[in-house]
Amino acid sequence: MRHQAILCVLLTLLLGATFWVTGLGQVGIYSTFTYGDLLHSAWAHFKMVFIAVVIAAAMGVPLGVLVTRPGLSPLVLPVIGGASIGQTIPSLAVIAVMAPLLGFGLQSAIFALVIYGLLPILRNAYTSIKTIDPAVIEAAQGMGLTRMQIARKIELPLAKPVIMAGIRVSTVITVGTAELAVLVGGEGLGKITLTGVFAREPLIILQGAAPTAAMAITLGFFLECMEKWMTPRGLRIKRC
């Protein structure tokens, strides 16, 4: 409850700031972006994030789960390690390097976001399976459940919440990183923020940054609810 109240206050502040700056119409020698611009950019931003996260999840979840399979354990280090190293490269560098490689445009932006958003999804998918109590799996095998039955009836339900958490973290990160996508030809709220940066006008930076943060908070909250909803009832109970 407290957690949600804090989110509400934060969201109100951020949206308030956005409306306030937009309402000013003019700051210094610059005119602020209109509500129309704002809405258009926010929608483009969301679309970009959505596509990137869907692709990252479609790649990361199966890959993360796959490397937990007994025969594929040699792949754990290259896959998880590789993704971890990818994450240590500054997001700006990942995005900047895409333009010369893939050309200027939305595809480069999305590609960069996918790479950057992959790690949390991959890592959570991997740990979600790895952290299942080995006794649970042994018992299932001992009772004569087939591999597929174990995957479907035991591993997947137990892993779901952790996988969802990975997708949530990735989404929140990607909303932020997507600000920079505009540098390689992407769309989105980054356009407004960067305009502010180049114009050295803090209020215009705020006009782009505040709705971005609001979007991150909202999506994070929404996905957290989904996560709770997907958690099997038996796991919601605190251990006694």
Place this chain on the structure above:
Amino acid sequence: MIRLEKVTKIYPDGTEAVRGVSFEVVKGELCVLLGPSGCGKTTTMKMINRLSPVTTGSIYVDGLDNSAMDENELRRNIGYAIQDVGLFPHMTVGENIGTVPALKGWTKAEQRKRTQELLELLRMKPHEYIDKYPRELSGGERQRVGVARALGGNPPVLLMDEPFGAIDPITRLELQNEFLKIQQEIKKTIILVTHDIYEAIKMGDKIALMKEGQLVQYAPPADLLFRPQDSFVAGFVGADRGVKGLQLIRVKEVMWNSPPTANPDEKTESARKRMEQQGLDWLAVIDREGKFTGWAFASDTQGADRVEEITKTSTVAVGRNAVLSEALSLMLTSGSDVLAVVDQRNRLEGVVTFTTIQDTMREAVQKGVSS
């Protein structure tokens, strides 16, 4: 029912976990695989349901070579309970127990009926527990559900790997006793792995003692204690094998079935005479309904008129199914060398004396040494 023939297990890295083990478990018997950790007992057990494949040798379950069967089909007919239980946390107690019945394609109604039966068998109220989740249970309750789940598909064979391991000593004792009672009812062929010699002696019809992957001795508990095959066995069962042996014998096997009694209204004189005739210095005092009330001792008879006046009231007694170690412990704590055996309504069924226990053990040890 279960036969192992020269079973050997060598891991890919070259470790020889089990070497040429052969033994047979008769239908309805409980066989304990006993040994220090790393002796290969768990591996031996896991080869029976093929959780661990054999390297050479064969295992027959109910006459059939287990390597010829579909492994999942095989496992659905062999109950499996492990120390860490491994209940499925996202399923209710009912769903957990119903796992194998569901796999076997039983109807929902049959599954539910079986689940209720098993909960009752393990003394858990079905309506209270069936919809609970594992996280809502105590350690002992989880172990019970684990055992119930292993029995789910009504398998003829049960494999148990330290099923009473991860719980406190009091609950463990309770579960062991209950399980023995259940086993008398269900008569499954059971292989139980443990490193606890007391558990082995208490639970096993036969004990297979293992050391470094080899079977050292396969024998009933009494033979293991009193006829150890070599110094390893003797060392493993310990110098206190006499005390451990007390767990093997039940009170009913050695008790005095019709001990001399007196009732409270009897004249002291006639009671004293009876003690003299029997060469005893005590009589068990029982009331009209046959309930045990206490003891009358020869040393107190002087100058008393009726037995009632000299009765030393006592409530210390054992049941006929108690083991001798329990009886001895009661004697030691109550400071008496004679103990009443009573039924559930406290009616006197017999008497155990310290001398009886001594004689029984001496006999057992001598039998072991002489053969």
